[in-house]
Amino acid sequence: MTFALQINGSARQFDTPRETSLLHLLRNDCGLNGPKYGCGLGQCGSCTVLVDGVAARSCVVPAHGVAGRHITTLEGLGTRAAPHPVQQAFIDAQAAQCGYCLNGMVMATVALLARVPDPTPKQVRAELSHNLCRCGTHLEILDAVQRAARLCAEDRP
Known part of the structure; x- marks a missing residue:
């Protein structure tokens, strides 16, 4: 096809x-x-x-x-030299251990922030509830999403 x-x-x-x-x-x-x-x-x-x-x-x-x-x-999304704000937030929050879930968490966060620029912690948990993290870095991931929301807000006019 x-x-x-x-x-x-x-x-x-x-x-x-x-x-x-x-x-x-x-x-x-x-x-x-x-x-x-x-x-x-x-x-x-x-x-x-x-x-x-x-x-x-x-x-x-x-x-x-x-x-x-x-x-x-x-x-x-971004490059090594100029990461997307969500990627930067995940780096800053040290949200990855093994990194296997990272792709899904980052992409789901980008989609969430496009729809809801300033999500509540409850909205973040609901959005990411179907993305599994085997290492248990959920708290760092939640922190990364909140950081990303702030970084993305700085980029908006």
Whole structure:
């Protein structure tokens, strides 16, 4: 099946079998390692990407099902020299241990802050409740989201 996607701002053409997941396409065809394979069932959140700005579990999204849409992965947020405010907040809060959940937590946070610029701790917990952290850095992650909200507010006019 042939279709086009916008991935991290670049137009790309693909010809893949109908059953190819977006995660498989991003990792294997595009070489993007931000989204991780975790559970394969859309339950852990490690594969989260943004589809037109909305958080989506790429392991259960058929790649052809998002044809023509804008996909943003962790690699599309910022750079090592100029990280996205959410990435910087996670670094500053030392929110990662093993880092496996980090992609999903960061991407879910970006989506949350786009919808709710100043979320309450209850809103943050609800938004991230379906993203699993195996290391138990939940308190640091919550701190990172609050830091990110402040950093993003500084960037708004």
